[in-house]
Amino acid sequence: MIADSGRSVAFTGHRTYDGTAAESLSAAVERLYGRGFRTFLSGMAVGFDLAAAEAVLTLRAAHPDVRLVAVVPFRGQEERFSPADRVRFLRAVAAADEVEVLAGGYRRGCYAVRNDFLVDRAALVVAWYDGSPGGTRYTLRRALARGREVWNLHPSGGGLAIRPVQPALF
Incomplete structure (x- = not known):
C-alpha cells in the first residue's frame, strides 16, 4: 500500500521515448x-515508464529507503512488449517494492484506470510529454486539474500549461 501520497511521485511519458533525457531523469x-x-x-x-523505473532502482542502490511501486494496468501486459522490453519489465517488477496489478487481463479503458491510479496517489508527476495526443496528455491534464506539481523533461514543454524543466535546475 502506498503509505503517503503527499511524498509520492508518478511518472508518465511516451512509449516512443528513446533515452534522450536519461541524465535529466536521473x-x-x-x-x-x-x-x-x-x-x-x-x-x-x-x-x-520503464526508463523511470530503472532510474528509481538506480537511486535506490544509493538510498535504500527509496520505494518503487510498479503499477501494471493488467496481468500479462508484458506479453505485448518486444523481447528486450519484456526482460526490462520483468527485472523492474521483480525489483519493485510493491506491484499493483489493476486488472486480471486487458480490457478497454485499463490504461486510463492505471493513469488515474498514478495521479491520484502522487503529489508530483514527472513526464516526458511532447504535445502529442494520447495517454500522457490525458494523465497530465488530470494531474493539472487536481493541482499536482508537474515536471516535464521534454524540451518542447508539450504545449500544456506546464513548462519544461531545464536540466540546469537539477
Whole structure:
C-alpha cells in the first residue's frame, strides 16, 4: 500500500521515448529524493515508464529507503512488449517494492484506470510529454486539474500549461 501520497511521485511519458533525457531523469529523481520524496510510481509501459523505473532502482542502490511501486494496468501486459522490453519489465517488477496489478487481463479503458491510479496517489508527476495526443496528455491534464506539481523533461514543454524543466535546475 502506498503509505503517503503527499511524498509520492508518478511518472508518465511516451512509449516512443528513446533515452534522450536519461541524465535529466536521473537528476530529477535525485532532486526529488532531496526534497523528501521516497515513493515512486511507474505505470510500467515501454518507453519513459520503464526508463523511470530503472532510474528509481538506480537511486535506490544509493538510498535504500527509496520505494518503487510498479503499477501494471493488467496481468500479462508484458506479453505485448518486444523481447528486450519484456526482460526490462520483468527485472523492474521483480525489483519493485510493491506491484499493483489493476486488472486480471486487458480490457478497454485499463490504461486510463492505471493513469488515474498514478495521479491520484502522487503529489508530483514527472513526464516526458511532447504535445502529442494520447495517454500522457490525458494523465497530465488530470494531474493539472487536481493541482499536482508537474515536471516535464521534454524540451518542447508539450504545449500544456506546464513548462519544461531545464536540466540546469537539477
